[in-house]
Every structure is written in structure tokens, then in C-alpha cells.
Amino acid sequence: MMASLVFDTGLVLLVMAVAGWAILARDPFAAVVGFVVYGLLLALVWVRLAAVDVALTEAAIGSGLTGTLLLGAAARLRGDEAPAAERPGPLLRFAATLLSACVAAGLAGAILRLPENAPTLAPAAAQNAAATGLGNPVTNVLMAFRAMDTLLEKVVLLLALVGVWSLASDRFWGGRPGPRYPVEPHGALSLLARLLPPVGIVVGIHVLWAGADRPGGAFQAGTILAAMWVLVMIAGLSDAPQVGQRWLRLALVAGPAVFLVVGLGGLVLGGAFLAYPMAYAKPLILAVEFAMTLTIGATLGLLLAGPPERRSGA
Amino acid sequence: MSTTAVFGLCAAVAAGLGLYGLIAEPYPLRKLLAFNILGSGAFLLFGVVARRGAIPGLGADPVPQALVITGMVVAFAATALAVALLLRLFHATGMATLGADAAPDADARPIDD
Numbered sequence: 001m002m003a004s005l006v007f008d009t010g011l012v013l014l015v016m017a018v019a020g021w022a023i024l025a026r027d028p029f030a031a032v033v034g035f036v037v038y039g040l041l042l043a044l045v046w047v048r049l050a051a052v053d054v055a056l057t058e059a060a061i062g063s064g065l066t067g068t069l070l071l072g073a074a075a076r077l078r079g080d081e082a083p084a085a086e087r088p089g090p091l092l093r094f095a096a097t098l099l100s101a102c103v104a105a106g107l108a109g110a111i112l113r114l115p116e117n118a119p120t121l122a123p124a125a126a127q128n129a130a131a132t133g134l135g136n137p138v139t140n141v142l143m144a145f146r147a148m149d150t151l152l153e154k155v156v157l158l159l160a161l162v163g164v165w166s167l168a169s170d171r172f173w174g175g176r177p178g179p180r181y182p183v184e185p186h187g188a189l190s191l192l193a194r195l196l197p198p199v200g201i202v203v204g205i206h207v208l209w210a211g212a213d214r215p216g217g218a219f220q221a222g223t224i225l226a227a228m229w230v231l232v233m234i235a236g237l238s239d240a241p242q243v244g245q246r247w248l249r250l251a252l253v254a255g256p257a258v259f260l261v262v263g264l265g266g267l268v269l270g271g272a273f274l275a276y277p278m279a280y281a282k283p284l285i286l287a288v289e290f291a292m293t294l295t296i297g298a299t300l301g302l303l304l305a306g307p308p309e310r311r312s313g314a
Numbered sequence: 315m316s317t318t319a320v321f322g323l324c325a326a327v328a329a330g331l332g333l334y335g336l337i338a339e340p341y342p343l344r345k346l347l348a349f350n351i352l353g354s355g356a357f358l359l360f361g362v363v364a365r366r367g368a369i370p371g372l373g374a375d376p377v378p379q380a381l382v383i384t385g386m387v388v389a390f391a392a393t394a395l396a397v398a399l400l401l402r403l404f405h406a407t408g409m410a411t412l413g414a415d416a417a418p419d420a421d422a423r424p425i426d427d
Contacts, residue, residue, distance in 0.1 A: 004317065005317065005320070008317050008320050008321065009320055012320050012321065012323065012324040015324055015328070016324060016327050016328070016331075019327070019328050019331050019332075019351055020331055022347060022351060023331050023332070023334065023335040023339075023344075023347075023348055023351065024335075028341070028343060028344065031344060031347055032347065035347050035350065035351070038351070038354075039354075042354060042358070045321060045324065045358065045361070046361060048317065048321070049318075049321060049361040049362065049364065049365045049374060050365055050368065050373025050374040051361055051364060051365070051373075051374050051379045051382075053379060053383060054357075054361065054379050054382050054383055054386075057382075057383045057386050057387075058354075058357075058386065061386050061387060061390050062350075062354060062386050062389075062390075065390055066350060066389075066390055066393055069390075069393060069394055069397055070343065070346065070347060070393075070397070072397075073343055073397045073400065073401060074343060076401060076404070077343060077400075077401075077404055087340055088337075088338055088340065092337070092338065093338050096333075096334050096337040096338040097334060097338075099333065099334075099337070100330040100331065100333040100334035100337075101330060103329060103330055103333055104326045104327055104329060104330025104331075104333075105326070105330075106326075107322075107325065107326035107329055107330075107355075107359065108322065108323050108326035108327075111318075111319065111322030111323070111325070111326060111359065111362060112319055112322065112323075114363075114366065118363065118366035118367045119367065120366075120367025120368075120369065120375045121367070121375055121376075121377040122367050122368065122369045122372045122374070122375045122376065122377075123369055125372070125375075125376045125377065126369065126371060126372055137372060137376035138376045138379050138380050138383070140376065141376045141377050141379070141380035142380045142383065142384070145377075146377070146380060146381075149380070149381070149384050150384060153384045153387060153388055156388050156391060157387065157388075157391050160391035160392065160394060160395045161391075163395045163398070164394060164395055164398040167398050167399065167402045217383075219383055219386075219387055296387075300390070303390070303391060303394035303395075304394065306397075306398055306401065307398055307402070
């Protein structure tokens with residue numbers, strides 16, 4: 001018990017130090033690298049909180065994809081940082097410090113004063129686990145008990161992608177996102193982009209399949225697949241697709257569409273929107289998860305690639 | 315002090331640091347990074363609450379965990395949209411700041427190029 005508390009305290013001190021570095025570092029690159037390290041350490045914290053599903057998501061999306069996105073933006077904005085004169089004055093910085101300290105202290109106080117008997121929905125989730133036939137309680141909540149959240153979240157992802165695409169210039173509409181990355185046939189990135197995706201795709205599918213009964217699921221699997229796709233695009237081995245293509249649009253709506261069809265079917269067969277008929281609950285959930293993984297992978301990859309910047313032919 | 319209290323304090327500090335960066339950092343990209351750290355602090359509070367709701371057989375309440383997973387994906391989507399807006403601003407005005415003097419300069423390319 002004592003040893004684990006020492007470990008946790010050390011971990012927390014490290015997380016706080018890296019978070020401070022990410023906020024205060026001068027160089028934007030250093031700050032983003034600090035952010036990536038922060039995310040990976042945070043994944044360890046999630047494991048310590050017995051939330052392995054969240055740890056996987058934090059490492060894949062919070063640290064990996066967000067880090068890649070911010071690194072790419074920092075590279076494109078390099079040398080454009082405003083002059084130092086624009087930094088806020090000492091009075092504003094002092095006020096910001098005071099406000100942030102008050103918010104942190106308030107949150108800390110609230111956490112330390114939580115009631116002894118924590119309210120929990122875990123018993124309800126455990127009792128109803130048999131209804132879906134899935135062994136992973138988090139997947140149960142995501143796909144069955146609070147399926148509406150997950151469905152709407154898919155729509156939010158699509159809306160974000162529409163928002164990103166709508167920033168394209170008129171003449172590039174429907175074209176390819178991002179720059180065309182040059183291939184270095186004998187470079188390290190090129191080698192990595194050839195070696196890693198076969199393994200990564202298998203791992204992604206495994207995480208999806210295992211997510212029914214163990215930590216994992218459509219979000220984590222989709223992120224791993226998106227990462228493999230982005231790696232191949234950045235290495236220049238495969239160009240980004242034209243965003244106007246029909247197969248791409250079908251992949252983007254597959255997840256929400258299958259989810260909606262199953263949900264409406266539940267209205268007819270199960271008596272409520274998104275109610276799964278008991279006998280078919282598990283196969284239906286797996287079907288939705290497969291379609292969702294495809295959509296999440298495609299959407300995340302395209303969100304990372306950005307708005308179209310080249311003509312269709314280029 | 316219990317494990318959840320230690321991680322709860324970590325969440326509070328992360329939220330505080332993120333809020334400070336959001337206010338005091340002049341560059342939008344750094345604000346975005348700070349905003350993500352602020353968000354991770356909020357997610358971590360969910361994690362602490364979930365861990366406190368553990369029962370025999372379940373290490374943590376699955377409902378807050380599921381909410382956090384959904385939240386992380388939405389946070390990424392929002393960050394991607396913000397980065398795209400920021401790069402568009404840079405492309406259109408040649409600057410990536412939000413100050414009052416961030417008006418388009420003479421040789422900036424027009425928005426609809």
C-alpha cells in the first residue's frame with residue numbers, strides 16, 4: 001500500500017512538472033513535445049485509476065493524434081511567433097496566476113471533501129451486463145446503456161470534419177488535403193511506414209475485437225488505424241485521397257448510418273430507439289462497432305490531414 | 315492520503331495550469347495546447363470520481379469512463395477544427411496572432427485565393 005502511494009505521488013509530481021513545462025516552455029516545439037509526454041504519463045495515471053480503456057484512448061488520441069496535429073501546426077507556423085512585446089504585462093500575468101490558483105484550490109478542496117460513500121452506477125452496470133452479452137462494462141455503457149451519446153458524438157466528429165473542409169479555398173474544393181509529402185525511398189520514415197502498418201492494422205482489429213470483453217473498443221481501434229493511415233501519408237507512400245470521392249464519403253457516414261439503422265430497428269423490434277432485441281444484442285453491437293471503427297479511422301485521419309489544399313489532379 | 319486524493323490534486327493542478335496558459339499565453343497555438351491540458355484536468359476529475367465508485371468486481375464506475383472516452387474524441391475534433399482555423403488565418407493574413415494589430419498587411423493574400 002505504502003509503495004503504491006509513493007509511486008502514485010512520484011507519478012503525479014512528474015505529470016505536474018511536465019504539464020508546467022508544456023505551458024511555460026519558450027519554444028512551441030518543445031511545448032508540444034512536452035504535451036505528448038504529458039499525455040503518455042497521463043495514460044499511466046489512468047491505468048492507476050483502474051480505467052484501462054481510458055488509458056488507451058488517452059495515449060492514442062489525447063497524446064498521439066493531438067500531439068501530431070499540434071506538431072504539424074507548429075511546423076507550419078514556425079518563425080511567425082509574434083514579437084515579445086505582445087506578451088501580456090505583469091499585472092495580467094499576476095491576475096491570471098491568482099485566478100488559476102484559486103480555481104485549482106477550489107477543485108482540490110472539492111475533491112478532498114467528497115462524501116465518504118461515493119455515488120456510483122457500477123452496480124447497475126454490473127447487474128445489466130448480461131443483457132448485452134459483452135464482458136467489458138465500458139463498452140456496455142458506450143454501446144448500449146448510453147448509446148445515444150456515442151451516436152451523437154459520431155455526428156459531432158463529422159460536423160468537425162465538415163467545418164475543417166469548409167475552410168478550403170473554392171478552387172481546391174473536393175481536392176486533396178495537405179501537402180504532397182516527398183518519398184525518401186531509403187529514409188527511416190519510409191521504412192517505418194512499410195514495417196509498422198501491417199502490425200498496426202492487426203493490433204487495431206484485435207483491439208476492436210477484444211473490446212467486447214476486455215479493455216479496447218471502436219474508439220481505440222479506429223485511432224490506431226487512423227495513425228497507420230497518417231503514417232503512410234506522411235511518408236509519401238500513399239497520397240491523401242480527394243475528399244470528394246464517393247467511397248470516402250461512404251466510409252465517413254458508415255458508422256452513424258449503421259448506428260441509426262440499428263437504432264430505428266430497435267424502435268420497431270425492441271420498443272425504443274436504440275433498444276437492441278435481447279437475442280441479437282451482441283451481433284448488432286459488433287456490427288455497429290465495426291462500421292464505427294471504419295468511420296472513426298477515416299474521420300480522424302482526415303481531420304489530421306486538414307482542409308483540401310490542392311487541385312484534384314495535383 | 316488516499317490514491318484518489320493524490321490524483322484529484324493532480325487534476326486540480328492540471329486544470330489550474332491549463333487555465334493560466336489559456337489566459338497568459340499570447341499565441342493561439344499555445345492557448346490551444348493549454349486548453350487541452352485544462353480539459354485533461356477535467357477528464358481526470360471524472361477518473362477520480364469513477365475510481366471512488368469502485369465495487370467488488372469492477373475497479374471503477376464505467377459510466378464516467380465512457381463519458382471521458384467520448385469527451386476525448388470530441389476534444390480532438392474541436393482541436394483539429396481550431397488548428398484548421400488558425401492555419402487559414404495564417405494563410406490569409408500572414409500572421410497567427412489574435413491581437414488588435416493582427417490586421418491583414420499589404421502583401422497578404424486575399425481570403426478567396
